[in-house]
Structure formats: C-alpha cells, structure tokens
Amino acid sequence: MRxxxxxxxxxxxxxxxxxxxxxxxESVLLMFSDQATPALLVVTRLLGAAxxxxxxxxxAASRFRHLEAxxxxxxxxxxxxxxxxxxxxxxxxxxxxxGLTWAVVGIYLTLSVGYGAFSIWAKGRADx
Numbered sequence: 001m002r003x004x005x006x007x008x009x010x011x012x013x014x015x016x017x018x019x020x021x022x023x024x025x026e027s028v029l030l031m032f033s034d035q036a037t038p039a040l041l042v043v044t045r046l047l048g049a050a051x052x053x054x055x056x057x058x059x060a061a062s063r064f065r066h067l068e069a070x071x072x073x074x075x076x077x078x079x080x081x082x083x084x085x086x087x088x089x090x091x092x093x094x095x096x097x098x099g100l101t102w103a104v105v106g107i108y109l110t111l112s113v114g115y116g117a118f119s120i121w122a123k124g125r126a127d128x
Contacts, residue, residue: 003070003118007062010077010111014055021048032097054080071119078115084108 021028025044029036054077061073085108091097092105 003074003114004062006114006118007058007070007073010114011055011059011062013107014051014058018048018051018055021045021051031100074115074118078112078119081108081111081115085112 021044025041025048026036029040029044033040057073058077061070061077064070064073085105088097088101088104088108092099092101
C-alpha cells in the first residue's frame, strides 16, 4: 500500500470526525460520557477544529512528492497518534470514559503502527 493512500484515509476519517464534533458535539459527548456541560461542548468543538487541521495536513501530505517532506509529516502524526493512544487507553483503563473508547484506542493504535512503519520504511525509498 502506498502511504499516500494511508494519508488520504486518515484525512477522510479525521475530517468526517471533525464535522461530527463541530455539528453535533452533544451527541458525540454522550457516546463517551453521561454528561454534556456547556464547557465540554466548547472543548468538543475545539477538538473538532483541531481535527480539521490534522485532516488537512494528512491530505496535503498525500500530495507531497518529496519523500523527506512526507516522512516529516508522518513522524509528527506518529507522535500525535501515540499521544492519542496513551490518552484514550488511560481513559478506558481508569474507567473515566465509556467502553466506546476502545474503538478510539484501536484507531490510534492503527495510526501509530502505520505512521511508525512509514517513518522507518520510507527511509531511502523513492516509491513511498
């Protein structure tokens, strides 16, 4: 699989998630928690706005022609994914959030493995 497709898949799912967070923050929050306070709604929308940026970066990276530029973005997204993996795993293991968060753990694990593999595999390859 060319990593351009991995970047595009990440961009698509992140932008779709961003739209849900921006348009329906209360519904999203209630999937993870039993409360949706006004402050949490604002934070959910801020997260949605951040996801727009992340999705945009992943989409842009899919269009890059220089391998080092792609690899630089992949390394940055690897660290972001590892942060999301650690945070979501902590939330599940401590019982802070609902069981649906296991899906989020799976998503961040997939992203971490994908970007980690690309960061290592792409070194010196012209066809990534």
